[in-house]
Amino acid sequence: MISKYLSRLQIISIILLLGLTAKQPMHAVGPLPGVDSSSKFIVYYGSVNNSTRQQLDDFDIVVVEPNNCQPNHIAYLQNQGVTVLGYISIGEDAGATALPGNGDGPVYYGNNGIEQVPNLPAGKQTASFYLDSQWNGSIYESDTDPDKNGVFGGFYVIPNDDWRWVINTQRIGGSPGLTGRTNFAGLAQIVGTRQSDSDTNKNNNFGFDGFFLDTIDTANAFDRVPGFYPWTAEEMKKTVEFIRNTYPSKIIMANRGLSFFNPEVASADYSLRAYDYRLTPYIEAVLFESYYLGSGTGATTVNPSFPDHKHNYAPKMMAEAEGADGFTVFCLDYQEARSNTLLDQAIDETIERNGWVEYIAPTLFLNTIGTYVLNYLNGSPPADTSAPQWDSSGSAGFVTADVPDRVGLQEIEVGPTPGEVTLRWDVATDQSRELRYNLYQSGPGGSVTWPDVIFEVGDGWAQNPENAFAHQATLGSLDAGTYTFWARAEDSLGNEDTNLEQLSVTLQEGAGITNANALITLDGNLSDWASLASFGTDPADVAGTGNQVDWLQAWMAHDANNLYLAYSNDGSVNFNWGFQLFLDTDNNVTTGFRGTSGNFPTGTEYMIQGYFLYAYTGSGTNWSWNFVGQLGRAWSNGSVELFLPRSWLGNPSVLNFFFDGDNNAYGFNVHDYYPDDVFSANHFFTYRF
Missing domain, CATH: 3.20.20.70 (Aldolase class I)
Structure with a gap:
């Protein structure tokens, strides 16, 4: 030994x-x-x-x-x-x-934390650093002698x-x-x-x-x-x-x-x-x-x-x-x-x-x-002529067999700053350390390589490596558009792996808004929202007296615990399921509800209908939802204020979403999408916490 x-x-x-x-x-x-x-x-x-x-x-x-x-x-x-x-x-x-x-020991871990073993016979006192709390097979035993x-x-x-x-x-x-x-x-x-x-x-x-x-x-x-x-x-x-x-x-x-x-x-x-x-x-x-x-x-x-x-x-x-x-x-x-x-x-x-x-x-x-x-x-x-091999830090407990390697890029998250994404990957092995990790990007502006990127501990890894990834790096100042990223490991001799694992993400124009800790009174009056950044105006573009959903403008705000939503409608609000918001909470277009035709610009994990929240339980294109809860609400005529706990949505860092005013709820086959070009240009709104 x-x-x-x-x-x-x-x-x-x-x-x-x-x-x-x-x-x-x-x-x-x-x-x-x-x-x-x-x-x-x-x-x-x-x-x-x-x-x-x-x-x-x-x-x-x-x-x-x-x-x-x-x-x-x-x-x-x-x-x-x-x-x-x-x-x-x-x-x-x-x-x-x-x-x-000084005779302050031996010590053990008692009801008051680390303390001297009680009732020591004369001559048993020692310096304060000796321990008397040995596991004997059934209890932690203090026998008055240092272990x-x-x-x-x-x-x-x-x-x-x-x-x-x-x-x-x-x-x-x-x-x-x-x-x-x-x-x-x-x-x-x-x-x-x-x-x-x-x-x-x-x-x-x-x-x-x-x-x-x-x-x-x-x-x-x-x-x-x-x-x-x-x-x-x-x-x-x-x-x-x-x-x-x-x-x-x-x-x-x-x-x-x-x-x-x-x-x-x-x-x-x-x-x-x-x-x-x-x-x-x-x-x-x-x-x-x-x-x-x-x-x-x-x-x-x-x-x-x-x-x-x-x-x-x-x-x-x-x-x-x-x-x-x-x-x-x-x-x-x-x-x-x-x-x-x-x-x-x-x-x-x-x-x-x-x-x-x-x-x-x-x-x-x-x-x-x-x-x-x-x-x-x-x-x-x-000689070392081989590229690094990817491994996994996700094994838990005493293991006797390998778990699947986490090859290349594992996760993308849109950050709180406009044009910012965080990329996550795990560990690799190689004879010629130190290893470097290179990130590759394609999208608006062409292809970009980020060599030997500076990285930090992945979010959540220090708490639960089984469900998180060891490394992450944040890239910023990206324009709106769809990007594809991949990560490769390179050893100190220049041998680089060639994995083809790629992940994509779409960044919106302006990359979202945020309104933190705004002073809002939930009373159906939207005057206290006027100073906050909104998602822009939508024209009164739904004709016909029976079409009751016609979005005009919307806002979001948040504090440490809650998400607040306000919108104005062209005409008094008569709540029912036609007032719909589709919420993407993981910034992943491939997860959640993609629409029955698979053409949603986002993957929807949650949906608000009227003032009810539902969580998606289906496989991507089928209509399957579980009720989560009722939103707090106040409204007056065409002005609506709603709120819900952020925890109901899993405490996301970013929300991608769009509004669907489905007037089929009132007997008319007319939709008002906000933004208007949800399907024609794959547009949606982004809110950041």
């Missing part, structure tokens, strides 16, 4: 966060520049001496245990161009006995302010003000300036390039599994943030903490997600441990959790990694007693498919130097 303190997560996927080289004084948090799937990486807990350091200088990024090396060894490796990171545990205390501190890792013996901790002081202050050889911790290097000693490059005293500062933060998984949001404490997630995030802010020029490599990168993993017992305390803004990389090959002694087969790793956790982690504050992904697999065929398969899955930085350790103890991946990279690995 990668951690000296690992015991509990052989039943669940494990992640490790990593960082990379920063020879310059400062560097930006994010994916590591100059690091790709050809970079050579090792985690090594064995002794660093004059012999082993010459083997380690074959690698680009090295993780070592400060206790097993000297400052001059770190200097040697750095002078060979190697980035060297020092081990430190932040979720467990490896001391032989618990520190007394320990049953395999490696470390005390589980909540990394609060007191613990942050300890891990920053402790030193090999001891530190003033901190007794009982003389065998562990703290943050300040790990990255503090060396006395000289020839210093052999491990009691002095080492001058590492950064940190390997272990045991973050203490705070994983996994319920009722020994060794996990979801309620410590916020303090874990604060600790990683503290390290970033205290040592801004140093690299952070944080080991494990899978649920911090998966928005679907939640603790039901404590009503929280570790994802809500994201570590991504403070780190440079993530290491996925045992992704393909687990660490069991003598293991000969693929990790049984691999399907879940590949189809569930990895795509979500890659969505996080590709963000503006993303990271580089590293991987650690284990050789044990496995055949070279399985080792080659691990390389295929991690390096060639995912573009990760891979290391295969000989054994779980990490005390020997493995060269299988090193030899592969130093040989003649196949």
